[in-house]
Amino acid sequence: MSIQFSSAPVHLRDGMKPDRNYRKPQDIPNEKETAFHKDTLEISELSKNRESVLDRRAHTVMQSATAFGDTRAEILKEIREAKGQYDVSDVVNACGLSYAKLYSEIEKRYENGQKPYYAVNGMRLTKEAEMEWLDMQYEQEVAWQISCARIAAQGQVFLGNISAMPTKELEELEERFYKAKETYMKLHQESRQTGEPLAPA
Numbered sequence: 299m300s301i302q303f304s305s306a307p308v309h310l311r312d313g314m315k316p317d318r319n320y321r322k323p324q325d326i327p328n329e330k331e332t333a334f335h336k337d338t339l340e341i342s343e344l345s346k347n348r349e350s351v352l353d354r355r356a357h358t359v360m361q362s363a364t365a366f367g368d369t370r371a372e373i374l375k376e377i378r379e380a381k382g383q384y385d386v387s388d389v390v391n392a393c394g395l396s397y398a399k400l401y402s403e404i405e406k407r408y409e410n411g412q413k414p415y416y417a418v419n420g421m422r423l424t425k426e427a428e429m430e431w432l433d434m435q436y437e438q439e440v441a442w443q444i445s446c447a448r449i450a451a452q453g454q455v456f457l458g459n460i461s462a463m464p465t466k467e468l469e470e471l472e473e474r475f476y477k478a479k480e481t482y483m484k485l486h487q488e489s490r491q492t493g494e495p496l497a498p499a
Contacts, residue, residue: 366435369396394478398486404428440475
């Protein structure tokens with residue numbers, strides 16, 4: 299007598315009968331195949347989740363409180379390496395250039411209908427919100443620079459090197475920062491048309 303177990307035929311001696319308790323129905327899938335199929339599905343889901351997490355990470359913007367200052371410091375470092383030192387005009391220009399560079403980065407994120415960007419807290423960002431953030435960063439930078447200039451001037455008054463606080467000069471310095479921002483934004487628009495990179499004036 300011949301019976302079928304899995305895919306291999308088994309021959310029984312005459313007079314022997316198969317015990318039904320040990321027979322496995324043919325329509326039940328192999329346990330190893332079932333487990334493998336389940337593992338494959340789980341790996342596939344993990345792979346999709348990983349891709350989703352990596353994509354979200356790539357579209358997350360770190361709006362650091364030091365982003366503007368770090369950009370300005372990097373520009374001044376390059377100027378110091380090239381010239382040996384930098385002065386107030388270099389600081390003013392570095393701030394204007396920093397604004398234009400960060401503005402350009404924001405613009406690139408929202409060109410050609412790319413995927414949305416998110417803040418670190420998971421909130422979806424918009425170009426307008428990022429521009430507001432950049433304007434606020436610039437205003438804080440200017441306020442900090444003017445504060446540093448005022449403290450330096452107070453030191454000069456205390457030492458007797460100058461007779462009074464140079465209020466008019468400090469106001470003019472603040473105006474220079476905002477003019478530098480306008481100048482570098484014009485240069486940024488021109489560089490978009492020409493393809494030339496932005497550089498300190």
